[in-house]
Amino acid sequence: MMKFKGKLPEITLKYKTGDMKKFKVSDAESCYGALKYIYDADTIEYCESFIVLFLNNHNNTIGWIKISQGGITGTIVDRRMIFATALKCGATSIILSHNHPSGNTTPSDADIRMTKEVIKGGETLDIKVLDHIIVTKNSYTSMTNEGLI
Secondary structure, eight states: OOOOSSOOOOOOOOOOOTTOOOOBOOSHHHHHHHHHHHSOTTTTTTSOEEEEEEEOTTSBEEEEEEEEEOOSSOOOOOHHHHHHHHHHHTOSEEEEEEEOTTSOOOOOHHHHHHHHHHHHHHHHHTOEEEEEEEEOSSOEEETTTTTOO
16 A cells, blocks of 8 residues: 655635625626626736636626636637636536737637637536627627627
8 A cells, every 4th residue: 555755735625705796697798898897907908818707507607717818819728727617616607708909809710619619518517608708998799699609
């Protein structure tokens, strides 16, 4: 039998709702309104970030996480980080979002492909992707509203 020379690290989960404002997601426009406050106004036109909103079974927000921050034309999205967080907070659905520093809200082929990959991963875990919203300082595009997902 193998003996460890030190303690094996314990993995813990802490979930604190606190006094943070939560809201019901009813449409892409209300979601964009919330995302505008989450994205850093000082960098939204400088570098691309990827943020995910986590929702409960009644489409009320649980919280959000910044998955990545990249450069001017892209950022890396680790799907495992999205689903690890969704599972930890008990989310039943998620809304993906990222900003386009250029101000153009048109999703790229890579944006659409990545979104479909996340949807497929979510199906396995019974976590629904409700939308992917591309955010700019003054506007947005909802991939759901555009019929892209």
